[in-house]
Amino acid sequence: MTKLIKKDAQPLVSIITPLYNAAPFIAQTIASVQDQTYQNWEQIIVDDCSTDSSVDVVKALAGFDNRIKLITLSRNSGAAQTRNIATEAAQGNFIAFLDSDDLWHPKKLDKQIAFMQETGCDVSYTSYVHIDESGKPLGKRIVALPKLTYKKQHSNNYVGNLTGIYNVTSIGKISAPDVRKRQDWALWLDAIKKSEKPALGLQEDLAFYRVREGSMSSNKLNLVEYNYQFYKTCLGYSHVAATLYLVRFFWEYFVMRPKWIQRYDV
Structure with missing residues (x-):
């Protein structure tokens, strides 16, 4: 069993949260961070020019907790740039990511x-479960692989x-490529490469991924193009190589990855 860290021995963790029109969830x-x-x-x-009351909500909460730091952008820049801007500002020994509609288990960081x-x-990385917009479980668990090599992560995003x-102390800060989708896949692949050893998975449900109606992730057909562009643009492969790796991605996605997805009754 993993031992919890004594408070006086805790290194600083910087949590990166891009924000755009998430007033109902932020x-x-x-x-969920304050409850850690x-x-x-x-x-x-980092607010990416929200048009709802997201910024007002964050400002109100930051007024009572100086660990919450808000950066507002003057023009809409996308998720990759907002994460990179937050990463540049981060002071922590470790960097973690939490989008503006997702949640953490109270003991995740510990x-x-x-x-x-x-x-x-x-x-x-850890296992996590899917929840709906109201926060109710959807009966889907993504189980963390115990060990994730560069080669395995190259074929599919398992983080x-x-x-x-x-x-950060060991491998430095990592910037995500400025692409519309799959920038997180590229970031974790780069992190594993720089660490020169496999990433390790903690097989406990320590996070909750909110599935929002109409989200980009819910449109699986669009992901074919995004996955191809990951190999072509992010990794710089030729058209032929990117296509071949895309075929390998589909094998991993449809044959291997489902072994790490569990369905359960709610």
């Missing part, structure tokens, strides 16, 4: 940082971005 997301048993954190929220310190890994943490 307060609950921040609350691990208290040495900063949450850097357990995961302890896990990384005990195993010596530079990149870690749920809301669960991933990397050690």
Whole structure:
């Protein structure tokens, strides 16, 4: 069993949160960070020109907690740039990611940082479950692979971005490529490469991914193009090589990946 870290031994964790029109969810997301048993954190929220009351909600909460830091952009820049801007501002020994509508288990940071310190890994991630817009479980669990090599991650993204943490002290800060989709896949692949050892998975449900109606992730047909562009644009492969790797991606996605997805009654 993973031991929890004593408060006086806690390194700083920077939590990266891009924000865009998430007024119904952002307060609950921040609350899930404030409820962490691990208290040495900063949450850097970068607003990408929201047109709803998201910024007002964050400002109100930040007024009572100086660990919440808000950056507002003057023009809409996309998820990759907002994450990169937050990463540049981060002061932590570790960097974690939490989107503005997702949630964490109260012991996520405590357990995961302890896990990384005990195993010596530079990149870690956990299992997580899907919830609906109201926060109710959807009966779907994504189980973390115990070990994730560069080759395995190259064929499919096995790191749920809301669960991933990397050690800045060991591998430095990592920027995501400025692409519309799959920038998180590229970031975690780069993190594993720089660590020069596999990422490790903690097989506990420590995060909650909110599935929103009409979200980009829900349109699977569009992901064919995004996955091709991952190999072509992010990794710089030729058209032929990108196509061949895309075929390998489909094998991994439809044959291997489902072994790590569990369905359960709710």
